[in-house]
Amino acid sequence: xxxxxxxxxxxxxxxxxxxxxxxxxxxxxxxxxxxxxxxxxxxxxxxxxxxxxxxxxxxxxxxxxxxxxxxxxxxxxxxxxxxxxxxxxxxxxxxxxxxxxxxxxxxxxxxxxxxxxxxxxxxxxxxxxxxxxxxxxxxxxxxxxxxxxxxxxxxxxxxxxxxxxxxxxxxxxxxxxxxxxxxxxxxxxxxxxxxxxxxxxxxxxxxxxxxxxxxxxxxxxxxxxxxxxxxxxxxxxxxxxxxxxxxxxxxxxxxxxxxxxxxxxxxxxxxxxxxxxxxxxxxxxxxxxxxxxxxxxxxxxxxxxxxxxxxxxxxxxxxxxxxxxxxxxxxxxxxxxxxxxxxxxxxxxxxxxxxxxxxxxxxxxxxxxxxxxxxxx
Amino acid sequence: xxxxxxxxxxxxxxxxxxxxxxxxxxxxxxxxxxxxxxxxxxxxxxxxxxxxxxxxxxxxxxxxxxxxxxxxxxxxxxxxxxxxxxxxxxxxxxxxxxxxxxxxxxxxxxxxxxxxxxxxxxxxxxxxxxxxxxxxxxxxxxxxxxxxxxxxxxxxxxxxxxxxxxxxxxxxxxxxxxxxxxxxxxxxxxxxxxxxxxxxxxxxxxxxxxxxxxxxxxxxxxxxxxxxxxxxxxxxxxxxxxxxxxxxxxxxxxxxxxxxxxxxxxxxxxxxxxxxxxxxxxxxxxxxxxxxxxx
Numbered sequence: 001x002x003x004x005x006x007x008x009x010x011x012x013x014x015x016x017x018x019x020x021x022x023x024x025x026x027x028x029x030x031x032x033x034x035x036x037x038x039x040x041x042x043x044x045x046x047x048x049x050x051x052x053x054x055x056x057x058x059x060x061x062x063x064x065x066x067x068x069x070x071x072x073x074x075x076x077x078x079x080x081x082x083x084x085x086x087x088x089x090x091x092x093x094x095x096x097x098x099x100x101x102x103x104x105x106x107x108x109x110x111x112x113x114x115x116x117x118x119x120x121x122x123x124x125x126x127x128x129x130x131x132x133x134x135x136x137x138x139x140x141x142x143x144x145x146x147x148x149x150x151x152x153x154x155x156x157x158x159x160x161x162x163x164x165x166x167x168x169x170x171x172x173x174x175x176x177x178x179x180x181x182x183x184x185x186x187x188x189x190x191x192x193x194x195x196x197x198x199x200x201x202x203x204x205x206x207x208x209x210x211x212x213x214x215x216x217x218x219x220x221x222x223x224x225x226x227x228x229x230x231x232x233x234x235x236x237x238x239x240x241x242x243x244x245x246x247x248x249x250x251x252x253x254x255x256x257x258x259x260x261x262x263x264x265x266x267x268x269x270x271x272x273x274x275x276x277x278x279x280x281x282x283x284x285x286x287x288x289x290x291x292x293x294x295x296x297x298x299x300x301x302x303x304x305x306x307x308x309x310x311x312x313x314x315x316x317x318x319x320x321x322x323x324x325x326x327x328x329x330x331x332x333x334x335x336x337x338x339x340x341x342x343x344x345x346x347x348x349x350x351x352x353x354x355x356x357x358x359x360x361x362x363x364x365x366x367x368x369x370x371x372x373x374x375x376x377x
Numbered sequence: 378x379x380x381x382x383x384x385x386x387x388x389x390x391x392x393x394x395x396x397x398x399x400x401x402x403x404x405x406x407x408x409x410x411x412x413x414x415x416x417x418x419x420x421x422x423x424x425x426x427x428x429x430x431x432x433x434x435x436x437x438x439x440x441x442x443x444x445x446x447x448x449x450x451x452x453x454x455x456x457x458x459x460x461x462x463x464x465x466x467x468x469x470x471x472x473x474x475x476x477x478x479x480x481x482x483x484x485x486x487x488x489x490x491x492x493x494x495x496x497x498x499x500x501x502x503x504x505x506x507x508x509x510x511x512x513x514x515x516x517x518x519x520x521x522x523x524x525x526x527x528x529x530x531x532x533x534x535x536x537x538x539x540x541x542x543x544x545x546x547x548x549x550x551x552x553x554x555x556x557x558x559x560x561x562x563x564x565x566x567x568x569x570x571x572x573x574x575x576x577x578x579x580x581x582x583x584x585x586x587x588x589x590x591x592x593x594x595x596x597x598x599x600x601x602x603x604x605x606x607x608x609x610x611x612x613x614x615x616x617x618x619x620x621x622x623x624x625x626x627x628x629x630x631x632x633x634x635x636x637x638x639x640x641x642x643x644x645x646x647x648x649x650x651x652x653x654x655x656x657x658x659x660x661x662x663x664x665x666x667x668x669x670x671x672x
Binding site for chain 2: 207214215302334337
C-alpha cells in the first residue's frame with residue numbers, strides 16, 4: 001500500500017503555543033480519502049489530533065478543511081489525487097498540506113468556529129420562508145417547474161468550504177458571503193415567499209451584500225455539492241436590477257446598466273463613459289447623481305490624471321465620454337438587432353438542471369446501427 | 378502559425394500598450410494575427426448579470442466570425458477567456474439552445490458551430506507554440522529578473538469549464554513561461570487570487586485592498602515585477618496602484634507587466650517599444666535590473 005505524508009497545521013490553545021506544522025506518515029490505498037488518512041493518524045499515532053467528521057460520504061458537511069491550499073471536504077478528496085496535486089504544484093515528492101478552513105477563527109487543530117462567521121452570516125439573510133397572507137388550509141401547492149431554479153441552492157450542506165475560499169471575504173470580513181447569499185436566493189427564487197423585493201432591497205443596499213462579490217469563482221470550485229454560490233449571487237443581481245429595478249447606493253445596478261447600454265450603442269467598451277455613467281448616469285439631464293456617486297467620480301480623477309501624464313490614455317477621444325467609435329460598417333446595427341431580440345426573449349439555460357447532452361448533438365441519421373441490431377431486424 | 382485574434386476592449390482602451398506589444402511579439406514569434414475587428418465586447422461578466430441570452434448571442438457572434446476565418450481563435454485577456462468560455466459551455470451543451478441563438482445570427486449570415494477552439498495567448502504559447510520553440514527565440518534572457526506571476530481568476534476558475542480536466546497544468550503556465558524566458562519565479566500568496574477589479578466602482582475599499590495586498594506581498598517576497606495575462610487585473614494592480622497603496626496603508630511601487638511585454642523583453646525589444654513607459658507604476662527598476670545583468 002502506498003505511503004503518504006500529511007503536513008498538518010496544528011493548534012492546541014491550552015498549551016499556550018501558537019500554530020505549528022506537524023508531519024505524519026500514513027499508509028493507505030490511493031482511492032481512500034484524506035479524511036481516512038487523518039483518522040489513521042488519530043487512531044494509530046497521535047490521539048491529540050483533532051478532526052471533525054461524521055458521515056464520511058460528503059453528505060453531512062462536517063469535515064471542511066483546506067487541502068494543498070484549496071477549500072474542500074476531507075472525505076471527498078482522494079489521498080492519491082491530493083498527493084499528485086501537491087507534487088505538480090510544488091515539484092518533487094511533496095507532503096499533502098492540510099489546514100483548517102480560512103476566513104474563520106480556529107478553535108483547535110482542524111476545527112474552526114462555524115458560529116462566529118458562517119452561521120451568523122446565514123442568519124443575516126433570514127433563512128426561512130416568509131409567506132404573505134393567511135396560510136392555506138392544506139400544504140402550499142406550487143407548480144414543480146417554478147422550483148427548478150432554487151434546487152441548486154437547496155443542495156447546500158452548510159460545510160463552509162465556499163466561505164473558506166471566498167477572496168472578497170479575505171479583504172472584507174463583513175461580506176455576507178457565498179453560502180449566505182446562495183441561501184438568500186433559495187428564498188428569493190421560491191414562489192411561496194412573499195418578501196422577494198424586501199430581501200433583494202436589503203442585500204443590494206448593504207455595502208457588504210450582493211455587490212461586494214468580485215466574480216473570482218473560488219466558491220464555485222470549492223463547493224462539494226455543485227451549488228455554484230457565485231451563480232446564485234449573479235441571479236440575485238439580475239433580479240434586483242432587472243425585475244425590481246432597485247437603484248442601490250453601491251452603484252451596482254447603475255454600473256450594470258451603463259455597461260450594457262454602452263455595448264448596445266458602441267459594440268465595444270468606452271471606458272470613460274462607463275466611469276461617468278456608473279457613478280452619475282444622465283448628468284446631462286434625467287437623473288440627479290447622488291452624493292456617494294459624485295464622490296466616487298471625483299475619486300477617480302487622480303487615476304485619470306496619472307493616465308494622461310504617462311500617455312496611457314493616448315488620445316483625447318479616449319478621455320471624453322461618448323467619443324469612442326462604434327463598430328464599423330453595419331456591425332453596430334447587428335449588435336443592436338441582437339439586443340432587441342435577446343431583451344425580448346431573455347431565455348436562460350440552467351446547466352445544473354439541464355446537464356450536458358453532447359450525444360444528442362449527433363444527428364440521428366448519422367448514427368450507424370450496431371451489427372447485431374441489424375440482425376435482429 | 379495563424380490565428381483569428383480577439384484583442385478585447387481594454388487592450389485597445391486603457392491599456393493600449395498591451396495591443397501594441399502583442400503585435401510586435403507576434404510578428405517576431407511568427408504568429409500571424411487576423412484581427413476580428415468586427416467583433417463585439419465579451420460582456421466581461423457584467424452583461425451575463427443582466428441577460429444571459431444577450432451575452433450568449435453576442436459571444437456566439439464573435440465565435441462565428443472567428444470560425445468564418447477557418448482559424449483557431451486567440452485572445453489576450455483572461456476576462457475575455459472566462460466570459461467567453463462561460464457562454465461556450467452553454468452553447469455547446471444544448472443543441473436546441475444553440476439553434477435558438479443561431480436563429481438570431483442567421484440575419485447576418487452567421488452561425489456558430491459547436492466546439493470552437495478559443496485560447497488565451499498564455500495557453501497558446503505553451504500548448505501550441507511550445508516552450509522549447511519559445512526558448513530558441515530568446516535573445517535577451519531575463520537573467521536575474523525576479524518575476525511574480527499573477528493569473529487573474531478568469532483563466533483559473535471554474536476548473537471544469539476552463540479545460541483543467543484535460544490540462545491540469547494550466548495553473549502553472551506563467552511560471553513555465555517566466556522560466557523559459559530565463560527569469561526567476563517569485564512565490565507569493567497572491568499569484569492565483571483576485572485583483573478585485575470587478576467591484577472597483579461598487580466597493581472601492583474591498584477592491585483596492587485586494588490589489589494592494591497582492592502587490593505588497595510580492596514586494597515582500599522580493600519581486601522585481603509582476604506579469605499578468607489580464608488587462609483588467611493590470612488596471613487594478615498598475616493603474617490603481619497609488620490608490621491601492623493608500624487603502625492598504627503602505628508604500629508600493631512595483632512594475633506590473635503584460636504577458637507580451639515580458640516575452641518582448643526576452644526577444645530583445647526595448648521597454649519603450651513595448652509601451653512600458655505608459656505604466657503608472659514605474660518600470661525603471663526592471664530596466665535597471667536587466668541592464669545590470671547585461672553589463
